[in-house]
Every structure is written in C-alpha cells, then in structure tokens.
Amino acid sequence: MTQTYTFSPITATDRAGLVWVAAILSLMFSVLTLATRIQIKLHTLGLDDYCICAGTLVAIGQYVATYIGLHNGVGISSSLMAQQKAYQLGEILVATQIMYILALALSKLSVVFFMKRLFTRDHIKAWWACNAALVLTIVWGIGSCLIATVDCGPSNVLYGSARCSGKLIRWGIIIGTGAAIDILYVGLAVALVWPLQMSTYIKATVVFAFAFRLICVVFAAMHGLYIGRYVHAADPGLAIAYVLVWQQVELGYALMAATIPTLKSFIRGYNKAMGFEASYEDKRGLGGGYNLRSYGRSGNMSHNNSGLRSKQHRSRVGAEPEQMDDHDLRPRDGEYRAGAYHDPVRKVRRQTSTGSGDSEDPIIRRDVMVTIESQRASGAVM
Known part of the structure; x- marks a missing residue:
C-alpha cells in the first residue's frame, strides 16, 4: 500500500498549512510585481520605487519569520505545546507583527511619493496636501509599531487566556486608521485630478488606478475580524493561524496595489493632457x-x-x-x-x-x- 505524505497537513489540531499557502503565494506575487516594476522603470526610479523596494525587503523578513515560526510549531493547538516553547514562538510572532506594520507603512509611503510626483507640478495646494499625507503616513507607521508592542510582549501570545491588555482595542486602532489612510489616498486623488481641464475618461482612469487601494480596506477588515476571534478564542494556537493568513493576504496585496497606479496604461493619458509626455529616445544630443x-x-x-x-x-x-x-x-x-x-x-x-x-x-x-x-x-x- 502506497503511503502519501503531505507538506503540512490540516487537522483538528493543526492549521499551519493554511498559513504556509498564504505566505508562499503572498511572497511570490509581491516579489514578481516588484521585479516587473523595476524592469519597466529601471531608468526612471524615484522615491516611490525606493520605498516599495524597502517595503518588499521588510515584507520578505516577515515572510521568513513566519516560515520559521510555522516550522517550529505556529498554527498548532496550544494544548500540544509547552509554555516555554509558546513563549519562544510568541517572540517570532511579535517580530512578524512589527515587520508587517513597517512593510505596510512603506507601501503607503510609496503611493504618497508617486502622487507627489504626479500631481504637484506647479500646484502648490497639491504639494501641501501630499506632504500632509506623507507626514500622516509616517506618524501612522511609527505609532502603530508602538501601539502593538508597548506592554504587549510575547509571553501570552500562544499560551494562556490573556492576550495582552486591550489587544483588540490596540489592533482596532491600527487597522482602522490604516484603512482610513487608504481611503484618504483615493479621496485625495479625486480632489487633485477632477478640477483639471481634461476629459472625464482620463480623470476616471487615474482615479480608478488609485481605487485599487480600497481592496486593502476589505482585507484589513478581515484581518481585524479574525484578530477579534483570536482574542476571545479558547485555543489561541489555532486561532492565530487565521490571523496570520489574513496578515499575509493584506500585506501581499498592499505591496502589489502600490505598483498599479504607476502602470503606464493608467497615467499615459494624464501625462499627455498635462503636456508632460515627451520622447525619451536619443535624448542626448x-x-x-x-x-x-x-x-x-x-x-x-x-x-x-x-x-x-x-x-x-x-x-x-x-x-x-x-x-x-x-x-x-x-x-x-x-x-x-x-x-x-x-x-x-x-x-x-x-x-x-x-x-x-x-x-x-x-x-x-x-x-x-x-x-x-x-x-x-x-x-x-x-
């Protein structure tokens, strides 16, 4: 009789396989998207490209930490692990949370820097608006890291009934404000593009490119939903697996969504209408x-x-x-x-x-x- 082996079985006491699939796919799609972006814009890189590169590097660190945690027991029932091992795995999970927030913040900064390059040419009000969004994003990234970690260490992440003091409120603030910032980006794109003297089709195309950020809000809501279930779960070892699944999905899509507005098909009409497009072949005379x-x-x-x-x-x-x-x-x-x-x-x-x-x-x-x-x-x- 032939015996079949599985990479990570999904059982009543083990949910690590779900996280493995989500983390591997998220890593693949985010890295491939970045590689495509660099290949297309190799000779025109700006601050938005450097930010998304840094964000992807931090995200890779998050993926690696997640893989290490899964290999050592993250995703299995808390009843099957000793308290000391649960504490060690809790340290890994706290590290993944910090890198997750930093990678998200860098992806948001990439969007702001691109908006600044696209909309602030000879427009002082747009310049001030983009810089205000830039400061707000930086404050969100730093503040979220502090909110998630201060007085909330790894001791009770996978073991015990306590999940840190006010953990649900902490992550409610982090996820809620992050989603509000993504909505702000779309609203800012509408406010900066719509008054311009160009066709409605071009305006709608540019806004549509930034509107892909709204899907980040949906994934963030799902992430927050499973954090709430984890906080009240009797078995945190299993409940944390679903939190990690949506963490990988949200992070991977946020990195990809930061590249979508930079695609030439979305901004070509805008550049032509604004008079910014010129031939770049044989520029040096x-x-x-x-x-x-x-x-x-x-x-x-x-x-x-x-x-x-x-x-x-x-x-x-x-x-x-x-x-x-x-x-x-x-x-x-x-x-x-x-x-x-x-x-x-x-x-x-x-x-x-x-x-x-x-x-x-x-x-x-x-x-x-x-x-x-x-x-x-x-x-x-x-």
Whole structure:
C-alpha cells in the first residue's frame, strides 16, 4: 500500500498549512510585481520605487519569520505545546507583527511619493496636501509599531487566556486608521485630478488606478475580524493561524496595489493632457543638449530633413511661392538662410511651485531654450 505524505497537513489540531499557502503565494506575487516594476522603470526610479523596494525587503523578513515560526510549531493547538516553547514562538510572532506594520507603512509611503510626483507640478495646494499625507503616513507607521508592542510582549501570545491588555482595542486602532489612510489616498486623488481641464475618461482612469487601494480596506477588515476571534478564542494556537493568513493576504496585496497606479496604461493619458509626455529616445544630443527631433510630434526625422532640403532647393531655383509648403515662413524674395541652435549653457529660470523641485522622474516637463536666427543674403541667387 502506497503511503502519501503531505507538506503540512490540516487537522483538528493543526492549521499551519493554511498559513504556509498564504505566505508562499503572498511572497511570490509581491516579489514578481516588484521585479516587473523595476524592469519597466529601471531608468526612471524615484522615491516611490525606493520605498516599495524597502517595503518588499521588510515584507520578505516577515515572510521568513513566519516560515520559521510555522516550522517550529505556529498554527498548532496550544494544548500540544509547552509554555516555554509558546513563549519562544510568541517572540517570532511579535517580530512578524512589527515587520508587517513597517512593510505596510512603506507601501503607503510609496503611493504618497508617486502622487507627489504626479500631481504637484506647479500646484502648490497639491504639494501641501501630499506632504500632509506623507507626514500622516509616517506618524501612522511609527505609532502603530508602538501601539502593538508597548506592554504587549510575547509571553501570552500562544499560551494562556490573556492576550495582552486591550489587544483588540490596540489592533482596532491600527487597522482602522490604516484603512482610513487608504481611503484618504483615493479621496485625495479625486480632489487633485477632477478640477483639471481634461476629459472625464482620463480623470476616471487615474482615479480608478488609485481605487485599487480600497481592496486593502476589505482585507484589513478581515484581518481585524479574525484578530477579534483570536482574542476571545479558547485555543489561541489555532486561532492565530487565521490571523496570520489574513496578515499575509493584506500585506501581499498592499505591496502589489502600490505598483498599479504607476502602470503606464493608467497615467499615459494624464501625462499627455498635462503636456508632460515627451520622447525619451536619443535624448542626448551634441554639446550636452537634447536633439530637437526628440520633441517632434511625428518622430520622423528623415521626413523633416527631406522637407527642409526640398525647401532649400526650391529657394535656390527661384520656385514660385504658390508651389511652396503652406508652412514656409521665409521671405518670398532674396536668398534666405536660417539656423536653429540650442545653447546648453543658457538656463531658463522658470517660476515653479515649492513642490516642483521634489520631482525626480523624467516625466516632468523640461524647458529648452531654442534660438532661431535668420539672415537675408544680398546679391544674386546662384
């Protein structure tokens, strides 16, 4: 008779298998999403990308700690473990909680930094609003870590009837305020985009990208629900397994949701409407400047050059004005020479809002001074 072995059996006294599945899938999806984001934005990384990288690294630490705890007995009934072992596993669980909060805070900061880069160009009110959200998020992260750990150590996490003083209230505050901040992000996106002069479709697309954060609220509510059941459970060893399951789900989705608004399909229309989109191919030109063809709408330099040579030829042979291009702006009599130069030394001082200096992404607008000189030559046309 063939004997079948399972990785982590789910029985009446063991729920570790549920946590294993949730933690492994959460790790895989969050890391793959980050890798895709870095591959797409490798040459345009900003503070939002660095925050999500840091958040994913902290989350990996949370996953590893969870795996270690599961390997050593987390998720099995408290009646099957000694008090000393329960205390050791409680230390691991407290560490996972701290890293979970820090990773969530970093994912939220990534969203705020992206909003700051996207909305605060030349908009002082948007700059102040995004910075207020930034401060609020930092305060939430630090405060949540303190609320979760002060006078609430690992001694009674998996053993005994006590679950720390006011544990349900503590986590109610942490989860409730975190969910409120996610809702605030969506409301802030609506407030910053809707007054702009662009189509309703573009506005709705941008808001929809940030609206994915609302699913974090649903997962946070489920996490809080099972924390309440854990606090009142007669067997905390089993009840903590369901708390960890929703902890992994919420954390993994929060990391992925921070990347969704940065996808080009969501912000392309916004950038075009705001005039921020430019060609980034062959940006570096002679003399350290930018090639003029980078800013051409057709992107076909050969066509533009051929048209210019055709105009010059018609000028030399004395072509009639009627045969010339409708956009020919040169004088109709006499030889005409025109040249376009870009001076990389000369800087254009543009008055901007306080927040425009915080942007590091190439999608922001660049001002280029182009000097056009014309000269009418005297003498007969050769």
